[in-house]
Amino acid sequence: MTAELLVDARAIRKEFGGLVACNDIDFTVERGAIVSLIGPNGAGKTTFFNMLTGAYTPTSGEIVFDGRDIVGLPQHKITALGIGRTFQNIRLFGAMTALENVLVGMHSRLRSGLFRSLARTPLQRREEKDGRAQARELLAYCGLSPRAEQQYARHLAYGDQRRVEVARALATNPKLLLLDEPTAGMNPKETIAFVDFVRKAREERGLTVLLIEHDMRVVVEVSERVTVLDYGEKIAEGTPDEVTADERVRSAYLGTKPVS
Amino acid sequence: MPPATRTRLERALLAVCFCTLALYPWLYSNYLSTTLTQWLPDTSTAFVILAFTVMGLGLNFVVGYAGLLDLGYVAFFAAGAYVAGWLASEQFANAGSVVFGGTVLPKTPGIHLSPWLVLLAAALFSALLGVVIGVPTLRLRGDYLAIVTLGFGEIIPQFVRNGDNLGGFNLTNGAFGMNGIDGLGFGNTVHHAIHTLPSNFLNELDSRWYYWTALALVVVTIVTSLLLRDSRLGRAWIAIREDEDAAAAMGVPLMRTKTLSYAIGAFFGGAAGAMITLQAGATSPDAFSLQVSIFVLCMVILGGIGNVWGVTLGGILLAYVNYKGLFAAGNTFNSTFGTNVDISQYAYLIYGVAIVLFMLVRPEGLIPSARRRAELVEEPEEENVGAEASPA
Structure with missing residues (x-):
């Protein structure tokens, strides 16, 4: 718990008109960690990603990345500081x-x-x-x-x-790699291989990884910390075991049955 | 598959095309004019065709590479034309006489710079205008951008029309436009350098030189296109065209990159505008209609968006049809059927139909870029590619 923080976001808030997509969320990522962001559809996960990369500017709050406040910086500057991302729906440059x-x-x-x-x-x-x-x-x-x-x-x-x-x-050349539902559409075998790849890349390239993921097996398998969002609120945070045992998380996201 | 290196056949074809174009004034006067006069443009018309081709190639930076739909490209034609007027005519006769390498006699009132400097100045001014227009507008996307550029394409000629009394200063001569603009030439600079040559040597140049200058400009534009296409900047343009958000997330500075494409497009538009004005010796706000913007855009679309060779061909073809072909076809039609139809009246009807047909039959253009073909033609997915390698 004493490791240096790579991301330190405080009271991040994003409103779209009257809709509060992210409600004063505090969120930290330790350097070198693999952290998952989970929550039902529309919980504000991708909105949060977009604020980290500068695609959206938070309505209020501050995001310190690697010792620098990045709120309001244009996207390309944030990328140059060391945040790389993938997209939920693959967004390659098709004709390249x-x-x-x-x-x-x-x-x-x-x-x-x-x-x-x-x-x-x-x-x-x-x-x-x-x-x-x-x-x-x-x-x-x-x-x-x-x-x-x-x-x-x-x-x-x-x-x-x-x-x-x-x-x-x-x-x-990111310090922080954001993966938005990277295993969507993968079969179980591919998913396992991907989890191994993330671990390997973290070790070999000194990455910190933040992923949005729906597949709970992946989350439990790969992440050291998990943050759960629901309706723009942070409802739980902790190790995968702690989070999956949390009563609010179960009712909001995992259903009432215990997961195996 | 992406474009590989050019084949020997393509190189040979290019060389033949270039030689034919370079020798055209000579071919025309010695061989072609006798048999094909009616169908072939004379050297002055051929000059105009090439100058418009430069505009097509310039617009290709904006529309073809960066994917920004610009419907107001005529603004840069106007900018180039008026810089030529300012720096090579008696427009500013009140300022006294500034003659520097111009083709006029010393002590002629007004500013008369060397036409070569005028060309450069026009291009640079136009590029600057591109930045000035681009910075506020290029934040917009897609249709919104098209509409705002359309607006600027109308604002600039209006400004020119009303620019004869800017706080008492006559900048543009209003609706009359500017006349008596100097032509291409070296003035007395050649004579000064080499005294044995007659004092009027290359002082003022004839239509062949205009033609060759325009051809040189076409070559410069093509080379610039190719060099930039295969560079970090060119990749960033195409990335923006493909997916602006993803490009930004990958570290491409959107505003700077888009503005640069706009400015480079404007640079060549301004140069072409100045060339045309130096040849015509006059310019007026009526020359800068929306039709010009659309006409140049058609060159890009018909030729093959994003493909330099396609746009060059599209530009030459369309400008030929506009300045010679349609006229010749009309004459032939009339003499054959004994009618008296003015086909050029229906020019825009014909272009409109042609574009619709093209969009239906060959939307990728005459010579599409390989990328464009990749977008429009679906190749069967090769499921097995890379499947044997371990998943990411």
Whole structure:
């Protein structure tokens, strides 16, 4: 409990007109942890993600990421500070190849702008070459076969699209990786493999992982801390065991029967 | 599959096309004019065709690459045209005489810069205007952006029309427009550099030089397109076109990247506008109608959105039809059937029908980009690709 906090969000509130999507939520993530955010549909999980990445600005509250207040920063600056994400419904750049998708993820790490690109300076060419090599490595790391690298993302099989999306998020070189329902549409075998992958990536790349997940087996299996949202309120927080034993969580989310 | 390196056949084809275009003034006067005069544009008309092609290619940065629907591109044509008027005519005769490399005699009233500098200035001013218009408007998306750009496309000519009395200052000469604009040429600079050449050597240039200048501008625009397309910036544009939110989440600064595409498009629009004005020697607010914006947009759509070669072909074809083909077809029609129909009156009807037909039959354009084809043509999903590798 003494580990340094990577995310320290205090009294985060988001209102859409009269609807309170997030009601004064306090939320912390320790550096290096794997944390799950769960809750029924419409509980405000994705809204919370969108505030972390800067897609939404909170109505009130503050979010300190890695020692910096990030509320009000534009998205690309927050990404550059080290927050990478995937989307609930895969949102790849369909008419770009898998490789190009990952290269876009590197945007804030690459430097060549208009004039260097026009002049094709040695710096620009080296950067492109290194970038491509890194992108290939990342795709391989996420389990995409080299044959699929040059295919348009639109034409990839579903599982491969998921892989490319994770590779693209990793390409932003994140300290915090946000995964929004990453196992949706995966079969049990794929899900197990994905859980292993998340653990491995955390160790090897020094990540902190925050995931939104509906599959309770995944949540219990992979996460060290779980936060439960319901109707924009935080109703429970703790280890997976604590949370699944919580009476309010059961009635709000898991149903009344105990889970095995 | 994405575009690989160009094949030898494609290179050869490009070289032949370029040589034909480069030699066109000579071919036209020596061989073609005798047999095909009626159907082929003379050098001056061919110049206009190429200048409009530059506009098509410029708009392709905005519409094709970044996916921003701009219905007010004519604003940049106007900007380029008026910069040419300001810097190469007697518009500011009150300011005295500033002659710097212009084609006029020393002590001529007004500002007369070297036309080459005028071209550059027009392009840069237009790009600046692109930033000024872009910063407030590019926050909008899709249809909203299209409507606001449409508005700016109308505001600029209105401003020009009313700009003859800005607090007593005559900036634009109002509805009359500007006349007596200098043409292309080196003035006396060549003579100054090499005294053995006659004093009027390349002082003022004939239509062939306008044509070659426009062709050079086409080449510059194509090369710029290709270099930027395959760069970090080009990828960011396409990413924005594909999914703006995802692009932002991946670290692409939306406003800066979009504004840059707008400014680059404006740069070439301004250069083309200035070229056309230098050739015509005059400009007026009537030249900047919505039709021009739509016309240039049609080049991009018909040619193949996002594909440089497609847009080049689309631009040349459409501008040809507009400035020569339709006229020639009308003449042929009339002489064959003994009628007296003015086909050019129906130009926009014909374009409208052509666009509808194109959208039905070949929505991806004449030469679609590989990306665009990927969007419109579904390939059978290859379920097995990567399946043997461990899941992510």
